[in-house]
Amino acid sequence: xxxxxxxxxxxxxxxxxxxxxxxxxxxxxxxxxxxxxxxxxxxxxxxxxxxxxxxxxxxxxxxxxxxxxxxxxxxxxxxxxxxxxxxxxxxxxxxxxxxxxxxxxxxxxxxxxxxxxxxxxxxxxxxxxxxxxxxxxxxxxxxxxxxxxxxxxxxxxxxxxxxxxxxxxxxxxxxxxxxxxxxxxxxxxxxxxxxxxxxxxxxxxxxxxxxxxxxxxxxxxxxxxxxxxxxxxxxxxxxxxxxxxxxxxxxxxxxxxxxxx
Amino acid sequence: xxxxxxxxxxxxxxxxxxxxxxxxxxxxxxxxxxxxxxxxxxxxxxxxxxxxxxxxxxxxxxxxxxxxxxxxxxxxxxxxxxxxxxxxxxxxxxxxxxxxxxxxxxxxxxxxxxxxxxxxxxxxxxxxxxxxxxxxxxxxxxxxxxxxxxxxxxxxxxxxxxxxxxxxxxxxxxxxxxxxxxxxxxxxxxxxxxxxxxxxxxxxxxxxxxxxxxxxxxxxxxxxxxxxxxxxxxxxxxxxxxxxxxxxxxxxxxxxxxxxxxxxxxxxxxxxxxxxxxx
Numbered sequence: 001x002x003x004x005x006x007x008x009x010x011x012x013x014x015x016x017x018x019x020x021x022x023x024x025x026x027x028x029x030x031x032x033x034x035x036x037x038x039x040x041x042x043x044x045x046x047x048x049x050x051x052x053x054x055x056x057x058x059x060x061x062x063x064x065x066x067x068x069x070x071x072x073x074x075x076x077x078x079x080x081x082x083x084x085x086x087x088x089x090x091x092x093x094x095x096x097x098x099x100x101x102x103x104x105x106x107x108x109x110x111x112x113x114x115x116x117x118x119x120x121x122x123x124x125x126x127x128x129x130x131x132x133x134x135x136x137x138x139x140x141x142x143x144x145x146x147x148x149x150x151x152x153x154x155x156x157x158x159x160x161x162x163x164x165x166x167x168x169x170x171x172x173x174x175x176x177x178x179x180x181x182x183x184x185x186x187x188x189x190x191x192x193x194x195x196x197x198x199x200x201x202x203x204x205x206x207x208x209x210x211x212x213x214x215x216x217x218x219x220x221x222x223x224x225x226x227x228x229x230x231x232x233x234x235x236x237x238x239x240x241x242x243x244x245x246x247x248x249x250x251x252x253x254x255x256x257x258x259x260x261x
Numbered sequence: 262x263x264x265x266x267x268x269x270x271x272x273x274x275x276x277x278x279x280x281x282x283x284x285x286x287x288x289x290x291x292x293x294x295x296x297x298x299x300x301x302x303x304x305x306x307x308x309x310x311x312x313x314x315x316x317x318x319x320x321x322x323x324x325x326x327x328x329x330x331x332x333x334x335x336x337x338x339x340x341x342x343x344x345x346x347x348x349x350x351x352x353x354x355x356x357x358x359x360x361x362x363x364x365x366x367x368x369x370x371x372x373x374x375x376x377x378x379x380x381x382x383x384x385x386x387x388x389x390x391x392x393x394x395x396x397x398x399x400x401x402x403x404x405x406x407x408x409x410x411x412x413x414x415x416x417x418x419x420x421x422x423x424x425x426x427x428x429x430x431x432x433x434x435x436x437x438x439x440x441x442x443x444x445x446x447x448x449x450x451x452x453x454x455x456x457x458x459x460x461x462x463x464x465x466x467x468x469x470x471x472x473x474x475x476x477x478x479x480x481x482x483x484x485x486x487x488x489x490x491x492x493x494x495x496x497x498x499x500x501x502x503x504x505x506x507x508x509x510x511x512x513x514x515x516x517x518x519x520x521x522x523x524x525x526x527x528x529x530x531x532x533x534x535x536x537x538x539x540x
Contacts, residue, residue, distance in 0.1 A: 163365075163367075166368075168327065168361075168365060169365035169366070169435075170381060171327070171354075172354055172359040173359075173379060174354035174381065174382045175378070175382075178385070179386075179390070182387070183367065183378050188367060
């Protein structure tokens with residue numbers, strides 16, 4: 001019996017083809033509308049070389065002050081993450097399928113997490129600078145909110161994916177809802193909680209660096225001042241130290257995740 | 262000789278632990294069973310057998326309200342299970358131990374913590390969430406339960422490092438910690454090798470006998486059904502097609518029960534069970 005080979009690609013339908021053409025047209029329009037051209041790249045490239053040239057060698061005369069500022073930034077990140085993680089857990093429980101006490105509560109908790117996640121951290125920083133003033137407290141609150149937006153969602157998902165069997169076993173014993181959550185769901189979800197928390201620390205350290213640009217404390221202020229005063233060699237020192245800090249935190253996080261998972 | 266025969270304590274407690282009247286269950290448009298009438302006496306050991314899809318587990322889970330029913334009434338320890346909600350249902354469930362086919366332990370916790378969870382039948386709060394925050398008396402009782410199932414030396418071992426048989430025994434220890442009056446077991450030996458399965462069934466049977474607890478278990482193993490029960494209930498054709506004393510049953514005959522078409526077993530005249538004392 002002769003069997004004809006199937007076509008390599010399925011023929012797109014009219015709707016699919018129209019959507020494809022529309023998406024391609026939008027991408028081309030986006031490039032045109034953003035004004036990016038080869039001329040910009042031609043002009044910008046020598047400028048980048050010039051700035052890089054002025055960055056090296058980095059100026060380390062004031063390294064003590066920069067290191068202290070970096071430590072403060074790191075501490076701001078840690079404080080914000082810890083607060084955020086503590087608040088994430090109850091919000092995530094309220095947002096999780098099968099754990100939330102009521103559908104309205106679940107939707108409210110999910111809405112809060114979505115709000116915290118979708119509004120960018122720099123916008124939260126601006127809001128907190130206006131409300132609590134310039135400095136680290138605004139940065140800590142920003143990182144806290146950002147952490148709730150990130151960890152709240154992942155904590156809820158992790159808890160929803162835990163073993164239903166052990167939950168059912170405890171329900172059959174007559175355990176309370178909180179008993180089931182703390183005896184079964186949280187221990188089961190713990191590896192995922194730790195992995196998410198480590199990602200939050202990494203994210204917060206990266207985020208804390210730029211929060212200073214809008215006055216929310218941290219080493220970002222030093223970086224902005226260095227650029228404003230055209231002290232590119234000082235800026236280079238700050239950027240290199242930030243790079244080392246972020247890489248160290250990521251490596252430590254990766255190592256801890258491997259041990260936990 | 263069956264274990265039921267060996268135990269003279271049967272049949273001396275006349276009151277019923279479980280009574281079902283006109284119980285029916287449908288999944289979607291598919292009826293599982295209907296018109297189930299059944300009375301199980303206190304201290305009786307009952308095996309429920311039947312082919313896949315006859316509703317054995319569904320019926321068992323209806324006994325503590327884990328599965329809802331569509332019609333009829335389920336009375337356990339004097340309470341109408343499906344009329345209860347919230348705290349009242351939790352209080353009833355606290356008196357009913359349930360051993361699942363898979364152990365359903367919290368795999369990342371140690372055996373001792375899992376056994377302490379059984380105490381949630383009597384109290385709530387952080388003291389019964391894990392062994393490290395439990396009071397000394399609870400830890401001692403949990404250790405005694407583990408000792409009862411022969412696993413005291415594994416108390417601090419994570420349960421995901423235990424064998425299937427050991428895990429099931431930890432689940433039984435958790436059930437013991439609950440201090441239940443009735444033990445329900447849904448194919449507790451099905452996922453174990455024959456030797457571990459025998460050990461688990463032996464343990465469940467003796468735990469029920471020593472404290473006069475009612476035991477109801479679902480099994481596909483006819484040897485287990487005969488050896489560890491006083492009475493065998495067979496489900497087929499949407500109802501109870503068999504209700505006999507375990508001492509009258511032969512494993513080969515029971516195996517034949519499965520081989521017959523559902524319609525034939527459903528039409529079979531139902532033997533009237535007159536209690537283990539009569540056996």
